[in-house]
Amino acid sequence: MSVNYISNKNRTLFGVVVSTIILIFASQCSPTDSSSKSLDTLKQAIGDREYYLDRKLNQIDSVRKELQSSTEAVEQFDACRTLYHMYYDLQIDTALEYAEHMRSLSERILKSHPAYLKESLLLTARVYAYTGMYKECAELLEEHFFKKELSEDLKRLYFVAQMELYKGLADQAISERELKAYENIIEASRDSLMAIIPKNSVWYLIHLSNKIKVEGDYNQAMEILYKAYHQLTTEDRDMAHVAFYMSDLYRLKGNVEKERQYLVISSITDVKHAVKEYVSLWKLAEILYNEGNIEVAYKFIEISLQDAIYSGAYRWTQYIIKIMPSIYASYNAKILQQKNTISSAFFVIVCLLGCSVFLSIYIVRQYRKLDRAKGQLSRMNDDLMEMNEELNALSDKLHLTNTELETTNNQLRFVNSELVSTNILKETYLSKFIDLCSDYIDKLDEYRGSLKRLLKGGKLDKIEKELQSTKYIENEHKVFLANFDETFLNLYPNFVSEFNGLFAEEDQQKIKQNELLTTELRVFALIRLGITDSYKIAKFLRCSITTIYTYRSKMKNKSNYPHSFEERIKEYRKHKQWGASTL
Incomplete structure (x- = not known):
């Protein structure tokens, strides 16, 4: 069928409609971030982060081979020191292993190299401060280094560890008096550190800038940081620190655009050096979220959480988890909006196709009328x-299409409802998890405080009695099991009745008045959650692995389905037989 028969008027109308649709999609896809070039550079670096990680791991393998091939304790110590620093911002657990290995090596060569033991202890203290083990860090520093003569290198390590310790304590302080005391120690440590490091070094400028920032002179602090900034590129590891502190100064000055710019530079540097412990990227994600750049914020916060878990940076994981729900909710809402837009556009396209078909049929009809007027009236x-047959067929097709569209809309409404329910459930139990972690932290701190008071009172016998007693652990374990029972039964309220349905009446589990789950039920509740390893179950319930094997074997043999008992428990969610909502 030739398009030459379409009139100019119809052709113009069709073009206007198509142009409108293109503009709608363009408005949905157009970037809103004015600094898209720098963000593109960061995205490209993130796309290559596996390459940067492999490069760093290859360097680590090279040093590890040197360590394995060396027989001299001094050479081994030097190799472990290098590996410690390479793992410090990559995987903190491995860094601690090398610090402990350094300590073991230093004890072998203590007479010829007495400073090596102190260095290994200071590196261990840094790991303790990094991972939130503030009590252990403080005890180690006070026991081995308080009022002792140290070399300049060891003094640098000591004051750095002390600063990191009291920065962590300041973040956890709940009273103004404690916070002020910690800040005074941080300031004193910084001053001591600045007195022994070269005044033209990057870190001297960083410490000097931070000191002036505390005094409130942000402009002068910024000028000092610019001196360090112009000495570096993103190929230098210290650029990540300098750019981050610059972004923090701009945050204090209220300049969000500059804050975002330097967070991008800091993040690029972190990625290029395969750093997994960082702050810049997830702070950047929070800014992008506030600016409405939801998709990029979602990607950055996901990567930040993955890297925090990989590195063992649990102190940053807590901050990331706090801002993740709002970003996730906005991202899901945007996905739903895009789906609705696509559905609307699809409906418009179908209507346009229908109009085009009707228009084409009309033109053909007019042409045939003209042709019949020349001698073919008998075939009219x-x-x-x-x-008419063609129109009926087209009508049937349109009716079918409308039915399919209605079905699709119903499915989208159902999916939307499921997503809302899922988000509410996730937020509820994430909040419960955070509250539970916070309660345990408070209890540990209260327990630490009671031991500290006993220590100050010189009641060593009571401290020993407390440490040997398991009553506290047993009580906390009971509370933990009660929380587990309550949370599990909220998720799967029909678990007990459905579980008992697998047994004859005389073998069914009887729940006491003050219980939610029995020990046997907890074993199979964990199996229901996907934890099938008997060792992990025994560790979770604080009983012997033999007991777990006995429970599993006894219940399986007593059930009505001894050959498929545990498989039936695992598959109940698939068939929605427990009565819980499917996530």
């Missing part, structure tokens, strides 16, 4: 019948 009835 046949042509009209054929046209």
Whole structure:
């Protein structure tokens, strides 16, 4: 069928409609971030982060081979020191292993290299401060280094460890008096550190800038940081620190655009050096979220959480988890909006196709009328019948299409409802998890405080009695099991009745008045959650692995389905037989 028969008027109308649709999609896809070039550079670096990680791991393998091939304790110590620093911002657990290995090596060569033991202890203290083990860090520093003569290198390590310790304590302080005391120690440590490091070094400028920032002179602090900034590129590891502190100064000055710019530079540097412990990227994600750049914020916060877990940076994981729900909710809402837009556009396209079909049929009909006027009037009835059949077929197709669209809309409404329910459930139990972690932290701190008071009172016998007693652990374990029972039964309220349905009446589990789950039920509740390893179950319930094997074997043999008992428990969620909502 030739398009030459379409009139200019119809062709213009069709073009306007198509242009409108293109503009709608363009408005949905157009970037809103004015600094898209720098963000593109960061995205490209993130796309290559596996390459940067492999490069760093290859360097680590090279040093590890040197360590394995060396037989001299001094050479081994030097190799472990290098590996410690390479793992410090990559995987903190491995860094601690090398610090402990350094300590073991230093004891072998203590007479010839007495400073090596102190260095290994200071590196261990840094790991303790990094991972939130503030009590252990403080005890180690006070026991081995308080009022002792140290070399300049060891003094640098000591004051750095002390600063990191009291920065962590300041973050956890709940009273103004404690916070002020910690800040005074941080300031004193910084001053001591600045007195022994070269005044033209990058870190001297960083410490000097931070000191002036505390005094409130942000402009002068910024000028000092610019001196360090112009000495570096993103190929230098210290650029990540300098750019981050610059972004923090701009945050204090209220300049969000500059804050974002330097967070991008800091993040690029972190990625290029395969750093997994960082702050810049997830702070950047929070800014992008506030600016409405939801998709990029979602990607950055996901990567930040993955890297925090990989590195063992649990102190940053807590901050990331706090801002993740709002970003996730906005991202899901945007996905739903895009789906609705696509559905609307699809409906418009279908309507346009229908109009085009009707228009084409009309043109063909007019052409045939003209042709019949030249001598084919006798075939008019046949042509009209054929046209009616085509219209009926088209009507059937349109009716089918409308039915499919209605079905699709119903499915989208159902999916939307499921997503809302899922988000509410996730937020509820994430909040419960955070509250539970916070309660345990408070209890540990209260327990630490009670031991500290006993120590100050010189009641060593009571401290020893407390440490040997398991009553506290047993009580906390009971509370933990009660929380587990309550949370599990909220998720799967029909678990007990459905579980008992697998047994004869005389073998069913009887729940006491003050219980939610029995020990046997907890074993199979964990199996229901996907934890099938008997060792992990025994560790979770604080009983012997033999007991777990006995429970599993006894219940399986007593059930009505001894050959498929545990498989039936695992598959209940698939068939929605427990009565819980499917996530």
